[in-house]
Amino acid sequence: MEGSDSGIYGNHPYAPRDLKLPGFVPGFLSQSTILGVYGVSSLLVVSLTWLFSGRSPRKSKLDRWLMCWWAFTGLTHLILEGYFAFSPEFYKNKTACYLAEVWKEYSKGDSRYAARDAGVVSVEGLTAVIEGPASLLAVYAISKGKPYSYILQFAISLGQLYGTAVYFITAYLEGDKFATNSFYYYAYYIAANASWVVIPTLISIRCWKKISAAVQVQAQGQDQKKNKTR
Amino acid sequence: MEGSDSGIYGNHPYAPRDLKLPGFVPGFLSQSTILGVYGVSSLLVVSLTWLFSGRSPRKSKLDRWLMCWWAFTGLTHLILEGYFAFSPEFYKNKTACYLAEVWKEYSKGDSRYAARDAGVVSVEGLTAVIEGPASLLAVYAISKGKPYSYILQFAISLGQLYGTAVYFITAYLEGDKFATNSFYYYAYYIAANASWVVIPTLISIRCWKKISAAVQVQAQGQDQKKNKTR
Numbered sequence: 001m002e003g004s005d006s007g008i009y010g011n012h013p014y015a016p017r018d019l020k021l022p023g024f025v026p027g028f029l030s031q032s033t034i035l036g037v038y039g040v041s042s043l044l045v046v047s048l049t050w051l052f053s054g055r056s057p058r059k060s061k062l063d064r065w066l067m068c069w070w071a072f073t074g075l076t077h078l079i080l081e082g083y084f085a086f087s088p089e090f091y092k093n094k095t096a097c098y099l100a101e102v103w104k105e106y107s108k109g110d111s112r113y114a115a116r117d118a119g120v121v122s123v124e125g126l127t128a129v130i131e132g133p134a135s136l137l138a139v140y141a142i143s144k145g146k147p148y149s150y151i152l153q154f155a156i157s158l159g160q161l162y163g164t165a166v167y168f169i170t171a172y173l174e175g176d177k178f179a180t181n182s183f184y185y186y187a188y189y190i191a192a193n194a195s196w197v198v199i200p201t202l203i204s205i206r207c208w209k210k211i212s213a214a215v216q217v218q219a220q221g222q223d224q225k226k227n228k229t230r
Numbered sequence: 231m232e233g234s235d236s237g238i239y240g241n242h243p244y245a246p247r248d249l250k251l252p253g254f255v256p257g258f259l260s261q262s263t264i265l266g267v268y269g270v271s272s273l274l275v276v277s278l279t280w281l282f283s284g285r286s287p288r289k290s291k292l293d294r295w296l297m298c299w300w301a302f303t304g305l306t307h308l309i310l311e312g313y314f315a316f317s318p319e320f321y322k323n324k325t326a327c328y329l330a331e332v333w334k335e336y337s338k339g340d341s342r343y344a345a346r347d348a349g350v351v352s353v354e355g356l357t358a359v360i361e362g363p364a365s366l367l368a369v370y371a372i373s374k375g376k377p378y379s380y381i382l383q384f385a386i387s388l389g390q391l392y393g394t395a396v397y398f399i400t401a402y403l404e405g406d407k408f409a410t411n412s413f414y415y416y417a418y419y420i421a422a423n424a425s426w427v428v429i430p431t432l433i434s435i436r437c438w439k440k441i442s443a444a445v446q447v448q449a450q451g452q453d454q455k456k457n458k459t460r
Binding site for chain 2: 118119121122123125126145147148149150151154155158159162163165166169170173174207208210211212213214215216217218219221
């Protein structure tokens with residue numbers, strides 16, 4: 001609705017073409033620079049977490065991979081999505097600020113980011129403010145073997161799944177017409193989000209099983225105690 | 231966007247006044263009838279669940295109350311919200327169908343229901359399709375003392391909280407202008423949704439504690455076993 005009376009549109013690379021983005025400033029960085037910086041930073045975070053997690057002697061490889069995932073996803077939520085959630089005018093940015101460039105680029109896969117769609121902003125806001133810090137807490141919880149480690153990982157994963165579901169369903173209901181072309185549709189909208197469907201699903205299933213098993217063992221333990229009082 | 235070129239609007243009791251709802255048919259049932267039927271049906275469901283749950287001798291009162299909550303919320307999700315999610319034209323209904331009447335009435339507190347807002351439809355769809363059946367499974371899980379009982383209740387409660395958060399945040403971002411007047415704003419939009427903030431929060435906290443305790447007991451048990459092999 002914003003700027004709907006400005007009459008200035010079509011000055012951007014996004015779909016649908018009648019989307020109005022008065023004051024839009026095209027991106028300065030190339031796609032390879034934007035993806036490269038994200039890729040290298042992520043690799044750095046994962047490598048450091050892997051090395052750091054190796055110092056705890058009793059950590060399984062799976063736990064160490066999970067710590068890497070939570071560090072990577074937590075920083076993505078906090079920094080990238082946190083910037084988006086609180087920067088309604090990123091598309092007007094003239095300074096080649098990396099974070100604004102990321103979202104100018106990603107909007108080619110989903111223009112609702114530039115258009116400030118309320119559903120997208122809600123989901124990204126919750127992800128940044130709640131799931132970001134919670135993911136970093138999960139790194140700590142796994143490293144220290146905290147008893148809330150599984151339920152925390154389960155909670156964040158469900159939040160990610162719910163957010164992704166709302167994200168895709170709202171786009172579908174609104175006509176699935178927000179990608180510049182099918183390259184961006186599949187590369188950004190589908191592929192870039194796929195990790196946040198597959199990995200949280202796997203983690204949720206694992207935590208569900210671990211927690212159910214622990215509850216069952218505890219219940220059996222209580223029964224045994226009662227029987228042993230002979 | 232739908233019907234934006236029809237020019238027919240203002241024929242409905244909803245806000246904002248420029249909302250276009252071509253083909254809108256006013257409600258037939260009075261507010262007291264609509265609320266009365268929901269109240270009496272809910273009371274019936276809760277009473278029957280309470281009686282039924284009393285047949286399991288080892289159920290605590292809290293577990294029995296939780297079974298009542300899950301039966302009530304599950305049927306609300308499945309029937310009321312399920313009808314809404316899959317009835318895009320309920321506001322045109324001419325038959326005094328109770329479920330259509332509920333949403334014609336509720337739309338006075340939040341016209342996004344009649345306007346078919348994508349965020350609202352996504353949240354209601356997920357609630358009806360996933361949380362509805364899952365809530366009824368929770369009644370069964372508590373009644374049978376299943377080991378997945380806590381994690382299931384936790385998962386549904388988080389889903390309810392996430393959905394309610396998206397519901398309120400999207401309205402706020404879009405200007406919080408969807409109630410006919412402040413009576414409907416506070417009675418329907420705020421008060422009617424408050425239970426789905428307070429109760430899932432309490433249940434989540436309880437399940438978090440129960441699960442963390444069970445995981446801790448299991449970890450201690452494993453340590454003790456190792457030490458006992460003396």
